[in-house]
Amino acid sequence: MPESSSISLNPRVRFAPSPTGFLHVGSARTFIFNWLYARHNHGTVILRLDDTDVERNTQASVESIFEGLKWLNLGWDEVYKQSERIELHRKTAWAIFEKGLAYRDFTPAHAGEAEKSGAQGTWLFNPGAREMPRQESDRRAATGEPFALRFRVPRELGQMVRFIDAVYGEQIKAADDIEDFALLRSDAMPTYHLASCADDADLHISQIIRGQDHLTNTFKHVLIFEAAGFVPPQFAHLPLLVAPDGTKLSKRRHGPVVSVTTYRDAGFLPEAFINFLCLLGWSPKNDRENMSLRELRDAFSLEGINRSNAVVNFKEPAATAEEMFDPKAVWLNSEQIRGLAVEDLSARLLPIVRGAGFDISAEKMLRITPLIRERIKLLNDVLTAADFFLVKDLAPYHPAELIPQKGDAAMALKVLTKARQVLATVEFKHDPLDHALRAAAQEMGLKAGQMFQPIRVAVCGRKNAPPLFETLEVLGKDTVLRRIEDAAQKI
RNA sequence: GGCGCUAUCGUCUAGGGGUUAGGACGGAAGAUUCUCAAUCUUCAAACCCGGGUUCGAUUCCCGGUAGCGCUACCA
Secondary structure, eight states, rough: OHHHHHHHSEEEEEEOOOOOSOBBHHHHHHHHHHHHHHHHTTTTTEEEEOOOOTTTTTHHHHHHHHHHHHHHTTSSSEEEEGGHHHHHHHHHHHHHHHHHHHHEOOOTTTTTHHHHSSSSSSSOOOOOTTTHHHHHHHHHHHHTTTOOOEEOOTTTOOOEEEEETTTTEHHHHHHEGGGOOOEETTTTBOOOHHHHHHHHHTTTTOOOEGGGGTHHEEEEEEEEHHTTTOOOOEEEOOEEETTTTTTOOOOOGGGGBBBBHHHHHHTTHHHHHHHHHTTSSBBSSSSOSSHHHHHHHHHOGGGGGSSSSOOOOOOOSSSGGGGSSOOOHHHHHHHHHHHHHHHHHHHHHHHHHTTOOOOOOOOHHHHHHHHHHOOSSGGGGGHSSSSHHSSSOOOOGGGGSSSOOOHHHHHHHHHHHHHHHHHHOOOOOHHHHHHHHHHHHHHOOOHHHHHHHHHHHHHHHSSSOOOOHHHHHHOOHHHHHHHHHHHHHHH
């Protein structure tokens, strides 16, 4: 079989972040799509740090990117750093130069920037450099005069550059509209375009899946691949993730919602977060939304990717943690929390509860978990949903809370007194508690709700809480009786 | 300015020459339960504008508009 079919069977994809900040949600989605594509097709995922911009790269950023990726928990197969591959990039650039497809430009950096950035259409090249005879170029280089190496875009013959994008279809651009971009800077460091293409070729990348902001750059990349004698890989560009105001997500403008670790720290399940990101710009086309990683992997294909930008629908000034995130992300998270086995959920909740300073056993956490599972949307909600299980003494609440519907303080006190009697002797299991308390209500001529509310407030400190009998059971007789007594004092 | 990409409910999307334009989130109302949550039911909510092609366009083509991207010796 021809080589192309083996490529399509075992694709090699790469995720190539540049370490100039934390892991951005848009980058995370690009990584996820690459991962899904590779895993769906039994391919290889390559992580490549595109760190050729020495000025802006930081070690802190490298670490925070790894931190974000680690939380996503998807993994990869090979890792590379571009900064360790610079010789390869240079070799590629000079090979292009030797073919006459690049030239030295001795124009000082940033010279004539004013003309470039504005008025008269596209800047194409610096005058005098492109046409400079090779001998003169060599001579000036030999004297140590600094230069950038530029690609000689073949625009003489009205040539068209073209490629097929797996998402956007056939793309064609006139070479006339492409400027002589740099390959090497005057400090001999490779530019992004060069380094990226040289590495993609060397690493045998078969599919480049990346953000749509690179769509127009791709014409330059096709030119580089061809000039260096490589067959360009397949391209698939992803629609961008934007803020509710339509602008691209940025830390400065939009704050922590654009950072992956913010989701982690707020109590998202990584699988729910991945699920959410997948639904932005991609659809399985069968109305499925809540999907496991396995289902996503099985369903994923480039054909399902959209072409228009997707809004991450967060609220700019958020009152609560939950409010700052896209409601769909929160919903998916709560759905997936409910889908987790109690043991699994409990194990994820435990470090959060302990981290908040509560000394709680795994066994107790396991008993609390089913009672709050349907009541939390983010893992961190455990702290507010299960507070009364965790604290020794309840936070102060208003005594009026104890008064039942259509009742008064006297009724509340009566209920509490009766409850204390009944509960002192009954076995603390769901059914006996149920029978005893309902019998007591009937005896006093009260509705079940009128009986239960004062007790619930007494033991939970609020009206809204999990079902009463299960709660009493987990809390235990001692705590329950003590809290009922305290409540009775308040009236 | 030049070049490119995009346009379906508030948001994510399905669909496609003839449909009551489908689903989901969010919102509203109701049912259910010891409260809350969950669950269930119901409701409101969209094809950017103009021209063409056609018996018929939201769908195809062109133009406009808007948004976004690229236009660096950033990536």
